[in-house]
Amino acid sequence: MVEPVLSVRNLRVEFANRRGVLVAIDGVSFDIAKGEVLGVVGESGAGKSVTGLAAIGLIDAPGRIAGGEIYLSGLRIDNLSPDAMRRIRGKRIGMIFQDPLTSLNPLYRIGDQLVETIRTHLNLNETAARKRAIDLLAEVGIPAPEKRIDAYPHEFSGGMRQRVVIALAICAEPELIIADEPTTALDVSVQAQIIALIKRLGRDHGTAVMLVTHDMGVIAETSDRVAVMYSGRIAEIGPVRDVVQNPLHPYARGLMGAIPTLAGDASKRLVQIPGSMPRLSAIPTGCAFNPRCDFAFERCRIERPEPIRVGAQAVACHLYDRAATESAA
Amino acid sequence: MLAFILRRALQSVGVMLAVGVISFAMFRFAGDPVNQMVALDTSEAQRAEIRASLGLNDPVPLQFARYFIDAAQFKFGVSYQFRQPVSMLLKERMPATLELATCATVLAMGFGILLGIYSALRRDSFLTKVLQAVSLIGISLPTFLIGILLIYLFSVILGWLPSFGRGEVVKFGWWSTGLLTVSGLKALIMPSITLGLFQMTLIMRLVRAEMLEVLRTDYIRFARARGLTTRAIHFGHALKNTLVPVITVAGLQFGSVIAFAIITETVFQWPGMGLLFVQAVQNVDIPIMAAYLLVVSLIFVTINLIVDILYTVVDPRLRATVGRAA
Ligand SMILES: Nc1ncnc2c1ncn2[C@@H]1O[C@H](COP(=O)(O)OP(=O)(O)OP(=O)(O)O)[C@@H](O)[C@H]1O
Ligand code: SF4
Ligand SMILES: [Mg+2]
Numbered sequence: 001m002v003e004p005v006l007s008v009r010n011l012r013v014e015f016a017n018r019r020g021v022l023v024a025i026d027g028v029s030f031d032i033a034k035g036e037v038l039g040v041v042g043e044s045g046a047g048k049s050v051t052g053l054a055a056i057g058l059i060d061a062p063g064r065i066a067g068g069e070i071y072l073s074g075l076r077i078d079n080l081s082p083d084a085m086r087r088i089r090g091k092r093i094g095m096i097f098q099d100p101l102t103s104l105n106p107l108y109r110i111g112d113q114l115v116e117t118i119r120t121h122l123n124l125n126e127t128a129a130r131k132r133a134i135d136l137l138a139e140v141g142i143p144a145p146e147k148r149i150d151a152y153p154h155e156f157s158g159g160m161r162q163r164v165v166i167a168l169a170i171c172a173e174p175e176l177i178i179a180d181e182p183t184t185a186l187d188v189s190v191q192a193q194i195i196a197l198i199k200r201l202g203r204d205h206g207t208a209v210m211l212v213t214h215d216m217g218v219i220a221e222t223s224d225r226v227a228v229m230y231s232g233r234i235a236e237i238g239p240v241r242d243v244v245q246n247p248l249h250p251y252a253r254g255l256m257g258a259i260p261t262l263a264g265d266a267s268k269r270l271v272q273i274p275g276s277m278p279r280l281s282a283i284p285t286g287c288a289f290n291p292r293c294d295f296a297f298e299r300c301r302i303e304r305p306e307p308i309r310v311g312a313q314a315v316a317c318h319l320y321d322r323a324a325t326e327s328a329a
Numbered sequence: 330m331l332a333f334i335l336r337r338a339l340q341s342v343g344v345m346l347a348v349g350v351i352s353f354a355m356f357r358f359a360g361d362p363v364n365q366m367v368a369l370d371t372s373e374a375q376r377a378e379i380r381a382s383l384g385l386n387d388p389v390p391l392q393f394a395r396y397f398i399d400a401a402q403f404k405f406g407v408s409y410q411f412r413q414p415v416s417m418l419l420k421e422r423m424p425a426t427l428e429l430a431t432c433a434t435v436l437a438m439g440f441g442i443l444l445g446i447y448s449a450l451r452r453d454s455f456l457t458k459v460l461q462a463v464s465l466i467g468i469s470l471p472t473f474l475i476g477i478l479l480i481y482l483f484s485v486i487l488g489w490l491p492s493f494g495r496g497e498v499v500k501f502g503w504w505s506t507g508l509l510t511v512s513g514l515k516a517l518i519m520p521s522i523t524l525g526l527f528q529m530t531l532i533m534r535l536v537r538a539e540m541l542e543v544l545r546t547d548y549i550r551f552a553r554a555r556g557l558t559t560r561a562i563h564f565g566h567a568l569k570n571t572l573v574p575v576i577t578v579a580g581l582q583f584g585s586v587i588a589f590a591i592i593t594e595t596v597f598q599w600p601g602m603g604l605l606f607v608q609a610v611q612n613v614d615i616p617i618m619a620a621y622l623l624v625v626s627l628i629f630v631t632i633n634l635i636v637d638i639l640y641t642v643v644d645p646r647l648r649a650t651v652g653r654a655a
Contacts, residue, residue, distance in 0.1 A: 086553075121556060
């Protein structure tokens with residue numbers, strides 16, 4: 001089997017606060033292969049961003065990676081020195097954040113920000129780096145890049161700024177792009193364009209993409225596989241077709257209630273499931289979803305479900321543990 | 330851009346007009362100026378003559394217009410105590426004050442920015458905690474007390490530095506400078522520290538707070554995600570954004586340094602405009618007081634204008650809005 005670009009094994013992320021330690025991510029494992037897009041969905045606070053930040057080594061104190069391993073094309077990266085990890089960031093892993101309006105330094109021309117990033121990672125002189133910057137701007141669809149390169153961020157619209165952000169993220173041809181809700185802050189009309197751009201770039205360069213979004217429509221259109229997160233764990237993961245059309249986990253079933261397409265109407269946000277996700281300080285024992293689950297039974301309140309393979313999917317739910325289901329029946 | 334500068338310049342003129350009204354009013358509300366100029370036994374006829382010669386019988390608007398036109402040409406009348414033109418007195422005293430204020434500001438900016446950066450980047454270090462504590466003291470201790478403590482330590486006990494005056498000065502035309510002689514420089518040390526300390530702690534705290542704020546922004550996080558070096562992030566991206574608001578404050582502070590110089594000059598008997606003003610207050614020398622008000626305001630307003638222009642040069646977003654509005 002080919003080595004995955006990103007392999008996360010049993011990741012655990014903790015945040016220390018005055019009253020103790022909160023576990024934000026607990027036992028999360030997944031792989032992303034070359035050229036593959038993994039969509040990550042889940043309610044606010046499920047741990048999507050923290051997972052992405054952990055992968056690129058940007059969990060800051062009081063947070064820390066407290067367990068598990070992260071591999072980038074076979075290289076273990078979760079325990080690298082800060083400087084070694086810095087060299088990987090931006091070079092081998094690119095990250096795109098939610099808000100393009102605030103992602104760019106307002107006092108620097110976008111060309112300077114591009115050239116600075118390019119020259120940090122690639123051994124190019126000023127002229128060559130600038131040439132590359134112009135090419136990158138063209139590639140992400142900025143019109144007249146040789147002119148626009150000297151503009152300041154505020155001179156671009158939101159959608160154009162996100163393209164600049166993407167150009168910055170891919171300027172050293174990373175193996176992996178982590179996009180954390182790249183379209184949430186954008187106008188609906190440009191969201192589809194940005195998603196299409198990310199998908200195209202991933203395909204053209206064989207980049208692995210981790211795409212965090214609240215938008216099931218986006219997942220359905222762009223992802224190869226999808227991970228549904230709940231309370232710092234992966235509830236279900238599998239090929240997008242299977243998970244969307246035949247979700248196994250009761251939480252995922254709730255989410256997939258209605259999946260419109262990208263071109264669809266306003267109801268494309270995640271459907272509402274009664275109740276809300278527990279706070280980190282009050283995660284129930286057993287399955288974190290049990291207070292909201294229609295199928296919850298005895299075992300769900302005692303024992304935490306581990307992922308179980310069902311076809312191409314993996315689901316963390318006691319309902320699919322045949323032995324247990326039989327004994328409960 | 331030009332339109333913006335013109336508009337701001339016009340506003341400045343407006344401010345100066347308002348200050349002019351106030352300083353003109355000082356003459357009218359601080360008793361009869363003639364009384365200040367004459368002896369007790371001066372006859373009523375002589376008084377009337379002086380009054381007429383000063384134009385005090387003319388309608389008020391006319392007096393004000395005359396006053397303002399004179400002031401615009403730096404003609405501030407004659408000092409009651411010195412019997413000399415006020416403008417000459419001010420011109421003689423101005424270099425001392427400006428040198429002191431500039432030294433204090435440079436000191437405050439230099440150390441304030443350095444210490445501010447340090448305490449933002451090494452947030453939990455011991456030195457940072459000490460600096461924070463000391464800066465609180467610096468802000469709360471009154472200036473004159475710091476001056477007196479310094480004099481006590483370095484002049485009285487150690488005898489290293491002069492406790493008053495400006496030392497030897499060198500003349501360049503009407504400008505006199507203490508920067509070129511050893512005694513002049515020595516004399517400058519304690520007054521500069523006394524005057525600059527408050528601003529320094531202020532700038533240090535401002536830089537620290539501003540930098541911590543900037544370090545939390547999305548563009549710094551994105552800069553880190555791009556793998557830029559810590560050095561480039563801290564001293565390039567973060568520092569530049571930190572200094573934008575600091576410019577304004579520092580500029581405005583220069584104005585208040587000049588105003589605060591009154592106290593420092595009194596403590597150190599520094600022969601500047603502030604000391605002149607204090608003496609004028611003691612002797613109800615209205616022409617000097619009024620002129621001091623005008624000159625200090627003019628400095629304030631000019632600095633304000635420069636800061637505004639500088640601001641638009643540094644921040645491209647402002648440049649854009651300014652350009653659009655113009
Ligand atoms: N710096 C931090 N300090 C303490 N807790 C944190 C910190 N960052 C994240 N968390 C906690 O970790 C959990 C996961 O947060 P995360 O930002 O990953 O959620 P998310 O799934 O990205 O949500 P959203 O959809 O709102 O972006 C949350 O409960 C959050 O409170
Ligand atoms: S483990 Fe139990 S509570 Fe959790 S989702 Fe499955 S059935 Fe519901
Ligand atoms: Mg998030």
